[in-house]
Amino acid sequence: xxTGQPTDISILLSGEAGQxxxxxxxxxxxxxxxxxxxxxxxxxxxxxxxxxxxxxxxxIASSPVDACRERIDICVPFSASALDRFVKRITPQTLxxxxxxxIPGRYQEQGLAVVNVPLIxxxxxxxxxxxxxxxxxxxxxxxxxxxxxxxxxxxxLSLSGTDTERQARNxxxxxxxxxxxxxxxxxxxxALPALAHSETLSRALLVNGIDAVGLGGLAGGCNFxxxxxxxxxxxxxxxxxRQAQAFGVVVEQxxxxxxxxxxxxxxxxxxxxxxxxxxxxxxALMVEGLxxxxxxxxxxxxxIGQRPGPATGLPTRTEQADLEHALYSGHGEFPRAILAxxxxxxxxxxxxxxxELADTYQIPVIMLxxxxxxxxxxxxxxxxxxxxxxxxxxxxxxxxxxxxxLTDDGVSPRGxxxxxxxxxxxxxxxxxxxxxxxxxxxVRRAMVEKRxxxxxxxxxxxxxxxxxxxxxxxxLIVGWGSTFHVVKEALEALxxxxxxxxxxxxxxxxxxxxxxxLLQARKRMIIEGxxxxxxxxxxxxxxxxxxxxxxxxxxxxxxxLEEVIARLEDFVKESAHA
Amino acid sequence: xxxxxxxxxxxxxxxxPGCGNFNILKALKNTLAELGVSRRTLVFVSGIGQAAKTxxxxxxxxxxxxxxxxxxAATAIKAANPSLTVIAESGDxxxxxxxxxxxxxxxxxxxxxxxxxxxxxxxxxxxGQASPTSRRGFLTPVQITGVQLEPFNxxxxxxALNASFVARAYSNDVEKxxxxxxxxxxxxxxxxxxxxxxxxxxxxxxxxxxxKNHTAYLDQTHDPADREAAFKLSLMTDPxxxxxxxxxxxxxxxxxxxxxxxxxxxxxxxxxxxxDAIANLLKSFTA
Numbered sequence: 001x002x003t004g005q006p007t008d009i010s011i012l013l014s015g016e017a018g019q020x021x022x023x024x025x026x027x028x029x030x031x032x033x034x035x036x037x038x039x040x041x042x043x044x045x046x047x048x049x050x051x052x053x054x055x056x057x058x059x060i061a062s063s064p065v066d067a068c069r070e071r072i073d074i075c076v077p078f079s080a081s082a083l084d085r086f087v088k089r090i091t092p093q094t095l096x097x098x099x100x101x102x103i104p105g106r107y108q109e110q111g112l113a114v115v116n117v118p119l120i121x122x123x124x125x126x127x128x129x130x131x132x133x134x135x136x137x138x139x140x141x142x143x144x145x146x147x148x149x150x151x152x153x154x155x156x157l158s159l160s161g162t163d164t165e166r167q168a169r170n171x172x173x174x175x176x177x178x179x180x181x182x183x184x185x186x187x188x189x190x191a192l193p194a195l196a197h198s199e200t201l202s203r204a205l206l207v208n209g210i211d212a213v214g215l216g217g218l219a220g221g222c223n224f225x226x227x228x229x230x231x232x233x234x235x236x237x238x239x240x241x242r243q244a245q246a247f248g249v250v251v252e253q254x255x256x257x258x259x260x261x262x263x264x265x266x267x268x269x270x271x272x273x274x275x276x277x278x279x280x281x282x283x284a285l286m287v288e289g290l291x292x293x294x295x296x297x298x299x300x301x302x303x304i305g306q307r308p309g310p311a312t313g314l315p316t317r318t319e320q321a322d323l324e325h326a327l328y329s330g331h332g333e334f335p336r337a338i339l340a341x342x343x344x345x346x347x348x349x350x351x352x353x354x355x356e357l358a359d360t361y362q363i364p365v366i367m368l369x370x371x372x373x374x375x376x377x378x379x380x381x382x383x384x385x386x387x388x389x390x391x392x393x394x395x396x397x398x399x400x401x402x403x404x405x406l407t408d409d410g411v412s413p414r415g416x417x418x419x420x421x422x423x424x425x426x427x428x429x430x431x432x433x434x435x436x437x438x439x440x441x442x443v444r445r446a447m448v449e450k451r452x453x454x455x456x457x458x459x460x461x462x463x464x465x466x467x468x469x470x471x472x473x474x475x476l477i478v479g480w481g482s483t484f485h486v487v488k489e490a491l492e493a494l495x496x497x498x499x500x501x502x503x504x505x506x507x508x509x510x511x512x513x514x515x516x517x518l519l520q521a522r523k524r525m526i527i528e529g530x531x532x533x534x535x536x537x538x539x540x541x542x543x544x545x546x547x548x549x550x551x552x553x554x555x556x557x558x559x560x561l562e563e564v565i566a567r568l569e570d571f572v573k574e575s576a577h578a
Numbered sequence: 579x580x581x582x583x584x585x586x587x588x589x590x591x592x593x594x595p596g597c598g599n600f601n602i603l604k605a606l607k608n609t610l611a612e613l614g615v616s617r618r619t620l621v622f623v624s625g626i627g628q629a630a631k632t633x634x635x636x637x638x639x640x641x642x643x644x645x646x647x648x649x650x651a652a653t654a655i656k657a658a659n660p661s662l663t664v665i666a667e668s669g670d671x672x673x674x675x676x677x678x679x680x681x682x683x684x685x686x687x688x689x690x691x692x693x694x695x696x697x698x699x700x701x702x703x704x705x706g707q708a709s710p711t712s713r714r715g716f717l718t719p720v721q722i723t724g725v726q727l728e729p730f731n732x733x734x735x736x737x738a739l740n741a742s743f744v745a746r747a748y749s750n751d752v753e754k755x756x757x758x759x760x761x762x763x764x765x766x767x768x769x770x771x772x773x774x775x776x777x778x779x780x781x782x783x784x785x786x787x788x789x790k791n792h793t794a795y796l797d798q799t800h801d802p803a804d805r806e807a808a809f810k811l812s813l814m815t816d817p818x819x820x821x822x823x824x825x826x827x828x829x830x831x832x833x834x835x836x837x838x839x840x841x842x843x844x845x846x847x848x849x850x851x852x853x854d855a856i857a858n859l860l861k862s863f864t865a
Contacts, residue, residue, distance in 0.1 A: 249838055251837070272659075428643050
């Protein structure tokens with residue numbers, strides 16, 4: 001575990017659904033960024049609209065922070081039961097900053113640091129319980145030494161759409177809270193580490209995974225989105241709905257996922273560039289459509305925001321257990337590609353790449369994200385969207401056009417109806433080069449081989465994994481998708497150990513250098529958010545290589561920095577004794 | 579010059595001799611020629627089944643997708659390129675059974691497409707099981723004591739949902755079928771044409787003679803704008819009525835309501851990505 005003075009402050013806000021935690025999270029990110037700090041936040045919430053217990057964890061630091069951590073420096077309970085789920089993470093070093101009227105007495109009796117701030121009464125005075133989140137915004141800003149002016153500027157920007165009476169009430173509440181926070185700061189000198197302010201953050205972006213994938217999708221020319229709402233993937237549907245007019249995107253909420261995927265295929269057939277966004281259960285309904293994409297050699301981009309299954313599972317939580325679902329779904333044999341971003345930049349780059357890959361090879365491309373990735377907020381210096389125009393692989397057909405003309409690389413020039421003199425026939429039955437139904441066995445063989453030939457090009461185009469550290473190495477950690485930041489930060493905390501991290505953003509086809517890279521480590525460990533080691537199995541199948549250790553997590557929460565550090569330390573220790 | 583939708587080579591048609599599909603194919607080709615529809619801007623969309631093979635026998639573009647899923651694909655094709663003429667054509671099992679949910683919501687969505695449903699009250703391609711429109715008591719290898727389910731009434735459902743255009747035809751009356759198809763294709767909005775047809779192999783009850791005895795054309799005085807009257811007429815089963823039941827011009831076609839076409843009328847494939855606009859959008863994430 002780390003020792004010495006922390007270089008970041010970790011705040012946990014805990015309350016009921018409907019108490020305005022999300023508004024508060026957005027405002028706090030903006031306020032702390034404005035004051036020159038790096039920020040990260042992750043919200044976890046129950047699958048309900050009111051009540052229960054939701055929490056938002058914010059990290060504030062003088063250098064980039066992009067992972068969740070267990071340690072809580074300041075905890076603000078919004079309701080009587082708000083601390084119950086976090087007792088394991090609250091230590092005597094945690095400042096429980098809240099109203100003693102609602103904090104159960106046992107916390108103080110246990111010797112925990114309860115700092116009474118009459119939040120409830122302050123909210124009442126400021127206009128009712130509805131202002132509680134603004135009181136807390138003020139208190140925390142004041143306590144952390146942020147000028148009231150910055151808070152007001154941020155509120156002015158974020159709340160500009162609301163009515164003036166409500167705005168005045170919010171401003172009064174935040175001002176009142178801020179005054180209390182300033183007093184608290186004077187009473188508790190040295191309670192918080194002094195974080196250096198950075199001057200370079202004004203043009204930095206606050207984005208979450210949905211924004212990253214959405215922006216990348218736009219850059220990839222996405223102009224058709226058909227989907228059925230399903231947590232945690234719905235945010236992307238909302239993103240495109242909001243951009244529909246500005247970017248000319250057809251956005252439709254379909255009656256079910258089956259309709260959504262068939263709409264997407266219809267759109268590609270007619271010259272659109274379509275995306276569907278869903279989660280594991282919705283993707284299960286789309287699987288026949290996935291196979292259809294394979295048969296008619298249609299491009300298709302499928303975004304799967306993973307959440308824990310099986311079936312409905314934990315609808316609002318996170319997991320990485322749909323890798324094999326994405327890889328093996330669909331009847332029959334056809335090529336596909338699977339991408340899984342870890343950073344915000346990767347989300348943007350890969351979403352764009354997904355469209356180009358789908359269009360180039362006329363295959364379905366699946367983007368695997370997860371709730372943790374999609375709903376974590378990050379501060380990034382920028383997002384590279386690429387300057388080059390999107391390659392449009394369509395051809396103008398001539399009278400003799402044949403949609404499935406046999407070619408060396410398996411890719412037939414793609415025409416669409418209404419563009420050229422030819423006709424374009426797409427058939428889910430086995431078909432000849434013209435697209436007409438056939439049961440000729442020679443044609444069948446030729447078509448199967450044609451479709452599968454695309455795998456060669458696809459494999460050559462595989463994105464190499466990202467190496468954090470060097471090869472050869474003593475210890476190698478392998479992960480994919482959303483584990484990138486937490487493993488990277490854990491490695492930084494571990495310091496001098498000869499440990500390297502290999503992060504995969506393309507799951508399939510697996511990069512050809514994988515075996516060679518794995519062989520350059522003495523000991524290997526896999527880290528992934530599922531119970532059976534799905535990526536480990538995939539690597540073993542493709543390389544014959546196994547892992548010496550594994551860290552699997554499947555309780556619905558993202559990996560936490562401290563637990564990753566601890567597991568890596570154990571791995572090193574175990575390996576030394578072996 | 580009407581385009582020729584015939585192939586310049588012989589084709590092998592997979593239907594049984596005497597199948598009602600032949601007449602529908604004929605009526606359809608005649609209608610397209612008569613309307614002067616161009617092969618270059620026409621797309622057929624179908625699901626799976628004997629009726630769904632129809633596009634294979636017309637020289638034009640088609641998207642022959644999954645069983646039951648012709649309507650979502652057809653909706654999207656029209657939305658991606660509104661200048662295309664889109665006809666979704668499949669059987670009663672495909673459209674009303676497997677695709678029932680899409681049928682409901684496509685009516686609500688109201689894309690400017692024509693939906694031709696071959697209705698022979700039986701499953702042909704899978705050899706004689708009940709279809710959603712099979713009449714009660716109909717004996718099949720699966721429904722061995724006869725169909726016990728209430729028959730699906732596509733016209734009543736469509737009219738209840740305020741469908742844009744609702745009609746029924748009978749395949750063996752090619753001339754009248756052509757008239758109805760022409761009106762349906764010209765209609766702006768979702769147009770349902772349910773076409774009764776005999777299945778000569780698996781339906782020995784609803785034969786040509788049966789249809790002759792149990793169908794009649796709507797009275798000339800019927801006003802398709804009168805939705806309540808249309809609904810009442812759609813409930814009649816002896817005789818089943820033929821003709822144009824209902825027309826509703828109030829709801830705009832789906833593709834005309836899309837934000838994507840508000841500032842730009844071009845089909846999606848003619849557009850470029852606006853990288854500058856994305857760069858501008860990025861800036862909105864700084865605060």
